Amino acid sequence: MRTKHIVGLDIVRFLAAFLVMAEHFFFSSWISPSHSSHSIEPIWTFPAFGWIGVQIFFVLSGFVISYTASGATAFKFLSSRIVRLVPAAWICSTITLLVIFYSGDPPVGVALKRWVAALTFFPKPPYIDKVYWTLGLEIFFYFEIFILLAVNKFKYVEWLSVFIAAISCTFWLLFYTVKPEFIDEIYRSREFSIMLVQHGCFFSLGITFWLCIHKITPARIVLIGMCISAGIGQIISEHHGQPDVAGINQTPALAIFVWLLSMCLMLASIYWRDAIKPANWIRTIGLMTYPLYLVHDLLGVEIIKRIIGIGPILSVCVAMALCIALSWLITATLEKRLQKFFRILLDEQRARSRISVPFLFTKSTPPFS
Numbered sequence: 273m274r275t276k277h278i279v280g281l282d283i284v285r286f287l288a289a290f291l292v293m294a295e296h297f298f299f300s301s302w303i304s305p306s307h308s309s310h311s312i313e314p315i316w317t318f319p320a321f322g323w324i325g326v327q328i329f330f331v332l333s334g335f336v337i338s339y340t341a342s343g344a345t346a347f348k349f350l351s352s353r354i355v356r357l358v359p360a361a362w363i364c365s366t367i368t369l370l371v372i373f374y375s376g377d378p379p380v381g382v383a384l385k386r387w388v389a390a391l392t393f394f395p396k397p398p399y400i401d402k403v404y405w406t407l408g409l410e411i412f413f414y415f416e417i418f419i420l421l422a423v424n425k426f427k428y429v430e431w432l433s434v435f436i437a438a439i440s441c442t443f444w445l446l447f448y449t450v451k452p453e454f455i456d457e458i459y460r461s462r463e464f465s466i467m468l469v470q471h472g473c474f475f476s477l478g479i480t481f482w483l484c485i486h487k488i489t490p491a492r493i494v495l496i497g498m499c500i501s502a503g504i505g506q507i508i509s510e511h512h513g514q515p516d517v518a519g520i521n522q523t524p525a526l527a528i529f530v531w532l533l534s535m536c537l538m539l540a541s542i543y544w545r546d547a548i549k550p551a552n553w554i555r556t557i558g559l560m561t562y563p564l565y566l567v568h569d570l571l572g573v574e575i576i577k578r579i580i581g582i583g584p585i586l587s588v589c590v591a592m593a594l595c596i597a598l599s600w601l602i603t604a605t606l607e608k609r610l611q612k613f614f615r616i617l618l619d620e621q622r623a624r625s626r627i628s629v630p631f632l633f634t635k636s637t638p639p640f641s
Contacts, residue, residue, distance in 0.1 A: 278339075279548045280541020282558025284534055285332055288325035289561045291530070292403070293568045293595065295322025297576060297588045300514075320514065321527040326406055327474055327507060328534045329565075333410060334478020335538070337417055338429060346421035347625065347632040351618045353414050356562070357393075359610035361407070363602055364566035365390035368401050371570045395466050401569050408466045413475050426636035433479040434495065440472035441498050444505035459509075473502035477535075483639065485542060500535075504528055556603065563607065564599035571595060 299320045341349050365387055372383040386400040395408025416436075420426045446455050458464045468475060477499035480492050511524035541548065575591040582590075626633055 276545065277550060277555070278541055278545045279550050279554050280545065281332060281336065281538065282554050282561075284328065284537050284541060285561045286557040286564075288328035288332070288534065289565045291319070291322040291325035291328075292565060293322070293572065293592060294319040295325075296569050297572050297591055298322075321511075321530060323510065323514070324507065324527040324531050324534075327471075327503065327510075327531055329406065330409070330471055330474035331478040331481070331535065331538065333413060334433075334475035334480075335482045335542075336478070337414065338479045338482040341417050341421060341426060341429075341636065342638045343635060344421065345633045345635055346418055347622060349414075349421050350418055350632075351615075351622075353418075354618065355611050355614050357407075357411075358614060359607045360563045360566060360602065361393070362391055363606050363610065364563055365400050365404075367567055367598075368570050371574050372400070375570075375574055396462050401566070403565060403569050408462075409468060409471055412466050412468060421636050422632060424634050424636060427639045429479060430483055430639050433476045433483070436468055436472040436479075437476035437495055437499050437502070439469055440476065441502040443469050444473070444502045444509075447509070448505055470506055473499040473506065477503065481539065481542065500532075503531070507531060556600070559603045560596070560599040563602040564595060567598060567602070568595040571598070 300323070340352065344352075368390075369383055369387045372378065373380065378386075382398075383400070386398055390400045390404055393407060393411060395411065397405065399405060416432060417426075417429070420429060420432060443455070443458065446452065447459065458469055465471070477496060480495050480499065484492055484496075507527050508524045511527055572591040572595050575594060576584075576587045579587045579590060581587075622633075
């Protein structure tokens with residue numbers, strides 16, 4: 273069953289990527305330890321809340337992956353994720369490697385190791401670029417959905433959502449109340465982060481939004497409330513983990529407001545999905561989001577450093593425009609060609625696998641009639 277594309281989500285997705293880019297270019301890339309060799313005063317402190325774009329991405333993932341997986345086979349779902357994730361990651365990590373070669377930091381040997389880690393989606397740091405930390409969480413979530421599809425139990429995706437939410441909500445409840453010693457260890461653990469202990473509430477919220485398309489129940493409303501509460505807890509914690517720089521309003525209220533506003537935009541896009549007419553340019557910016565997220569950071573900072581003489585704000589605007597143009601070029605040309613190559617390989621594998629692993633080709637049963 274082919275799902276209808278929800279146009280409004282492309283706009284929300286692009287805005288989330290733009291928030292992250294703005295935060296990096298105007299603020300965090302100039303005070304982060306990873307950029308200490310060229311540390312300067314932040315260009316503009318207002319976009320310092322832009323990291324909230326990642327939390328928006330996670331909710332979008334929960335919704336979109338559930339929406340597209342319904343009625344799909346495990347093999348089709350796996351193929352779609354490979355075609356979507358791998359080509360752009362390979363292209364963008366290679367561009368980032370070239371930027372590192374040009375800048376000379378880190379050394380070539382270190383950069384090559386990180387590049388190989390990016391090509392293989394190794395989920396633990398150090399990364400070729402700090403933005404790659406989210407891919408491990410996304411892939412773990414995809415894996416959970418894939419397992420449900422492979423055993424033909426996608427009808428229990430709501431229970432998966434409840435399970436993910438229960439762990440995440442319990443973690444944040446303990447974090448803000450009794451806070452036993454092991455909570456701090458979990459909070460700092462990359463392994464637990466990958467397993468969605470801290471961020472699972474966002475993915476669960478997205479799944480529940482999708483379930484509510486078909487039927488709104490009291491239990492789902494309660495689950496949404498729990499996930500929003502835990503999500504706000506995570507956002508507050510994330511805010512307090514940001515560098516303390518003079519001149520920044522030290523309150524997470526703006527990040528929370530932007531996140532909640534984005535959730536409202538998501539829900540409006542979903543509710544009025546038939547009223548918003550599809551447009552090629554909107555679909556394109558939606559597809560550009562993933563390459564833009566992966567490629568902008570080190571490349572954009574390097575551009576800003578080289579042209580900072582024209583003025584800080586103007587140099588950031590130029591870097592943004594160039595990164596957006598590059599992400600469009602990747603989406604329109606390089607990524608398409610590499611995606612075609614992967615589709616051919618996967619089509620060949622499909623023909624060989626139908627007999628040996630037939631359960632991968634059984635259509636999933638949706639969690640509703």
